[in-house]
Amino acid sequence: MSAGDAQRMITAVAGTLILAYGVNPAEVTQIPAGTATFNYAVTDRSGRRYFAKVYHDRAPMAREREAVELAAFARNGGVPVPAVHPTREGALVEVVGRLPMSLWEFVADAETAESGLAGARWPAVGTVLGRLHRHLATHPATVPRPRDGAEVCDLKRARARFERLVGEYGRRGKLSPFERWALDAARQRLALFDRVAVILDGLPALTEQVVHGDLSALNLLLRGDKVAAVVDFQPPRPRYLAWEVARIGCDPQTVLLGDEWLTGLPELLAAYRDEHPRVPVDDLRCCVAVGCAYTLASTYPLAEPLDAPAAVDTSLEAYGRARHESALMLLDRLGEVEEVLRDALH
Numbered sequence: 001m002s003a004g005d006a007q008r009m010i011t012a013v014a015g016t017l018i019l020a021y022g023v024n025p026a027e028v029t030q031i032p033a034g035t036a037t038f039n040y041a042v043t044d045r046s047g048r049r050y051f052a053k054v055y056h057d058r059a060p061m062a063r064e065r066e067a068v069e070l071a072a073f074a075r076n077g078g079v080p081v082p083a084v085h086p087t088r089e090g091a092l093v094e095v096v097g098r099l100p101m102s103l104w105e106f107v108a109d110a111e112t113a114e115s116g117l118a119g120a121r122w123p124a125v126g127t128v129l130g131r132l133h134r135h136l137a138t139h140p141a142t143v144p145r146p147r148d149g150a151e152v153c154d155l156k157r158a159r160a161r162f163e164r165l166v167g168e169y170g171r172r173g174k175l176s177p178f179e180r181w182a183l184d185a186a187r188q189r190l191a192l193f194d195r196v197a198v199i200l201d202g203l204p205a206l207t208e209q210v211v212h213g214d215l216s217a218l219n220l221l222l223r224g225d226k227v228a229a230v231v232d233f234q235p236p237r238p239r240y241l242a243w244e245v246a247r248i249g250c251d252p253q254t255v256l257l258g259d260e261w262l263t264g265l266p267e268l269l270a271a272y273r274d275e276h277p278r279v280p281v282d283d284l285r286c287c288v289a290v291g292c293a294y295t296l297a298s299t300y301p302l303a304e305p306l307d308a309p310a311a312v313d314t315s316l317e318a319y320g321r322a323r324h325e326s327a328l329m330l331l332d333r334l335g336e337v338e339e340v341l342r343d344a345l346h
Helices: 003-019 059-075 121-138 153-171 178-190 193-201 239-251 261-275 281-285 286-297 313-332 334-346
Strands: 025-029 038-046 049-056 101-105 145-148 206-211 220-223 226-230 238-240
Touching: 003 025, 003 049, 003 101, 003 178, 025 153, 038 101, 049 059, 059 121, 101 193, 121 153, 121 206, 121 220, 121 226, 121 239, 121 261, 153 178, 193 206, 193 286, 206 239, 206 281, 238 239, 239 281, 239 286, 261 281, 261 334, 281 334, 286 313, 286 334
Parallel strands: none
Antiparallel strands: 025 038, 038 049, 049 101, 145 206, 206 238, 220 226
């Protein structure tokens, strides 16, 4: 976005705040984060701070509204989720004004978990995650149910996606350094699919229910060793609990920091279980296997240069490399990790 376009967006954000929310901004500053939205820090004339999330287009607004409603539902269950501020008409998402937007409480003095979990953050995250899943189990969209763990990913479809990547990259005359790496990584993953199949075949029935949907390190805000906020929910849809536990408990940056995660993850799971004691132990015991298999069968972000080239930047490239490296490490150490978790969760 050019400097002129950025200033025009700030002017449009300010106008929408005034017309739709009755907020008179003294300062609007773009936050350089977010892929599906443009994000802004807002300070009004009284000094109150807000977080404005501007959606790229109006087409998926019903879906975005469902995501905001799920965040509000989680907040009502005691999960640290920023409050959403309705429009003057009481809508959670503004869709009729200048910009499609949602407006939130600003979470001050917090950082994302992108640097990895360590120390007391492990049980703190486990407690919040357990509370989140315990409350989302009561969401009216669906009731928790057991589902064959092998269905966490469809290897036949995954193989076809990887073969497409290898073919399309192979037909390109010239590849960028990241594209060359993505091609090598795709070939490496394809060679591991038999091992992934063995992991999937060994999984028991696991719980499927409404979850956050995108509980990555970027969407977990920390203040010191405490969880300050859980943000950027997806619309309510059933997913495996074990998958979501793995999203944050086996975060690539965390597991690549060193071996502390081998003791930290059991602490997270113990705190989770204290907060959500009715969860079946298999959902926790199998989280690393589920996360490993799912990641190895996922083409994200290897496919982004082909499917969404505008999304490729240095941070996405670094994430892709870390995600690949961590998945390979988890695969090689899966037996060791599963033994640790069996001992911790007996």
